[in-house]
Amino acid sequence: MSIAADTSPKFTAYAHPERLVSTQWLADNLDAENLVLLESNEDILLYETGHIPGARKIDWHTDLNDADTRDFVDSETFAQLMARKGITRDSTVVIYGDKSNWWAAYALWVFTLFGHEDVRLLDGGRDKWIAEGRPVTTDKVVVEPTEYPVVERNDEKIRAFLPDVVGHLGKGPLIDVRSPAEYTGERTHMPDYMDEGAMKGGHIPTAKSVPWSKAAAEDGTFRAREELEALYKDDAGLKEGDDVVAYCRIGERSSHTWFVLKHLLGFESVRNYDGSWTEWGNAVRVPIARGEEPGNAPS
Amino acid sequence: MTATPETAVPDSLAEIIDDFQAMEESDRLELLLEFSRSLPELPAEIADRPELLEQVVECQSPVFLSLDVDDSPEHRVSLFFKAPPEAPTTRGFASVLYEGLNGLPAAEILAVPADVPDRLGLTRAITPLRMRGMSAMLGRIKRRLAQHEKLAQQPSQP
Numbered sequence: 001m002s003i004a005a006d007t008s009p010k011f012t013a014y015a016h017p018e019r020l021v022s023t024q025w026l027a028d029n030l031d032a033e034n035l036v037l038l039e040s041n042e043d044i045l046l047y048e049t050g051h052i053p054g055a056r057k058i059d060w061h062t063d064l065n066d067a068d069t070r071d072f073v074d075s076e077t078f079a080q081l082m083a084r085k086g087i088t089r090d091s092t093v094v095i096y097g098d099k100s101n102w103w104a105a106y107a108l109w110v111f112t113l114f115g116h117e118d119v120r121l122l123d124g125g126r127d128k129w130i131a132e133g134r135p136v137t138t139d140k141v142v143v144e145p146t147e148y149p150v151v152e153r154n155d156e157k158i159r160a161f162l163p164d165v166v167g168h169l170g171k172g173p174l175i176d177v178r179s180p181a182e183y184t185g186e187r188t189h190m191p192d193y194m195d196e197g198a199m200k201g202g203h204i205p206t207a208k209s210v211p212w213s214k215a216a217a218e219d220g221t222f223r224a225r226e227e228l229e230a231l232y233k234d235d236a237g238l239k240e241g242d243d244v245v246a247y248c249r250i251g252e253r254s255s256h257t258w259f260v261l262k263h264l265l266g267f268e269s270v271r272n273y274d275g276s277w278t279e280w281g282n283a284v285r286v287p288i289a290r291g292e293e294p295g296n297a298p299s
Numbered sequence: 300m301t302a303t304p305e306t307a308v309p310d311s312l313a314e315i316i317d318d319f320q321a322m323e324e325s326d327r328l329e330l331l332l333e334f335s336r337s338l339p340e341l342p343a344e345i346a347d348r349p350e351l352l353e354q355v356v357e358c359q360s361p362v363f364l365s366l367d368v369d370d371s372p373e374h375r376v377s378l379f380f381k382a383p384p385e386a387p388t389t390r391g392f393a394s395v396l397y398e399g400l401n402g403l404p405a406a407e408i409l410a411v412p413a414d415v416p417d418r419l420g421l422t423r424a425i426t427p428l429r430m431r432g433m434s435a436m437l438g439r440i441k442r443r444l445a446q447h448e449k450l451a452q453q454p455s456q457p
Contacts, residue, residue, distance in 0.1 A: 049387050
C-alpha cells in the first residue's frame with residue numbers, strides 16, 4: 001500500500017502533486033514501513049560522506065546503465081537491482097540527490113521505464129535537507145533483500161530514439177535543455193564540464209532553448225506551477241496536448257525537464273531523447289541548426 | 300622511438316597504485332574516499348591569491364590547482380589543490396596526486412605516464428568519463444611544469 005501523498009499547498013497546484021515530497025514530509029515518514037529512500041548523485045562518493053538515515057545508494061551509471069551497450073539495464077538486471085535495494089513492486093520509492101535532483105530525476109525516469117508505480121522526488125534534494133540541518137549519517141544501511149518481478153521495460157511512451165526525433169521534426173515541439181552556449185553551437189559540452197565528444201555543435205532544428213535549471217529555484221526546489229507555466233508555455237510556446245521531446249547531452253538534464261513537463265505541468269505525451277547531443281551531434285546527415293534561432297524543419 | 304620521452308612511475312605513486320590494485324573494487328572506492336578526506340587545505344599564501352589557481356575545467360566539480368617549483372638543483376615541486384567537500388571523487392583524485400607527487404623533482408613528475416589514472420583500477424566503478432577528470436589534473440600539472448620559467452632557463456639533465 002502506498003503512503004499518503006504530501007499535501008503541501010505548493011504541491012497541490014501541480015498536475016501530479018503525489019510525485020513530490022517535501023523535506024518535512026520525508027522527516028515525518030522516514031520510518032514508514034513501505035518507504036524506500038534512494039540517493040542518486042552525480043558524484044559517486046558523495047553518499048558515503050553522509051546520507052539521509054536509511055537511504056540506499058543508487059548509481060546512475062553502474063546500476064542503471066547497461067555495462068556494454070549504450071542502453072539502460074534489461075528487465076532481469078533491474079529486478080535484481082530492486083531486490084538488492086529492498087524494493088518491492090508496491091514500495092513507495094522516494095529519490096533525492098545532489099545538483100537540484102538532476103540525477104535523481106534521471107533515476108526516477110528509468111524507474112518509470114519499468115513501470116514502477118509509486119516513485120517520487122524529494123523537492124530540493126540532498127542540498128535542501130542538509131541546509132535545513134536535518135540529520136545525515138555515514139552508518140551502513142543493512143537491506144533485507146526482497147522479491148521484485150521481472151517486468152518488461154516499456155520505452156515507447158517516454159523515451160525517444162534518433163529515428164523518432166527525425167520523424168518528429170516539424171510535427172511537434174522539441175525542448176533543448178542544455179546551456180545557451182551549447183544550444184547555439186559555440187561549444188559542444190557544458191561550461192566547466194568535460195567534453196564527452198560531439199563532432200558538431202548546435203541544436204536540433206525547431207528546438208526551443210529552455211535550460212533545465214530554469215525550472216529549479218536557488219534552493220534546488222522546483223519552481224511554482226505558475227512560474228513553470230510562464231517558462232514552458234508563454235516563453236517556449238508549448239500548448240496543452242502537445243507531444244513534446246526533450247533532450248540534452250546524454251539525457252540526464254532532460255530527465256529533470258521531463259519530470260517538470262510530465263508530472264508538474266501535466267503534459268500527457270513527453271519523451272526524453274536520451275541519445276541527445278552526444279548522438280545527434282555525431283550522427284551522419286541529420287540536420288543541425290546553429291545560433292540563437294530554433295531554425296526550420298527540413299522540408 | 301627516440302622522440303618518445305622516458306616515462307616512469309615514481310615510487311610514492313607506485314605504492315598508491317599497488318594499494319588500490321590489492322583491493323576489491325568496492326574497497327577501492329572506500330580508499331578513494333579516505334584520500335578525499337586527507338587532502339590538505341590550501342596554505343594561506345595560495346588561498347589569498349586566487350589568481351595563482353588554475354581551474355581544471357575537465358572535472359565535473361570546481362577543482363583548482365597550483366604549483367610551486369623551488370630553487371634546488373632538482374627543482375622540487377609543491378602541489379596545491381582546492382576542491383569542495385561536496386565533490387569527494389574529485390578531492391580523492393587530487394589527494395592521490397598530492398600524496399603521490401608532492402615534493403618530487405620536476406623531471407620525475409614530467410615523466411609520469413599519462414595513463415596512471417587508469418592503473419588505479421577504478422575505471423569500471425567510477426566510469427571512464429569521470430576518470431578523465433583525474434587525467435586532466437595530471438595533464439595540467441605537467442603542462443604547467445613544462446612551461447615553468449625556472450625549468451625553461453635550466454633544461455633538465457641530458
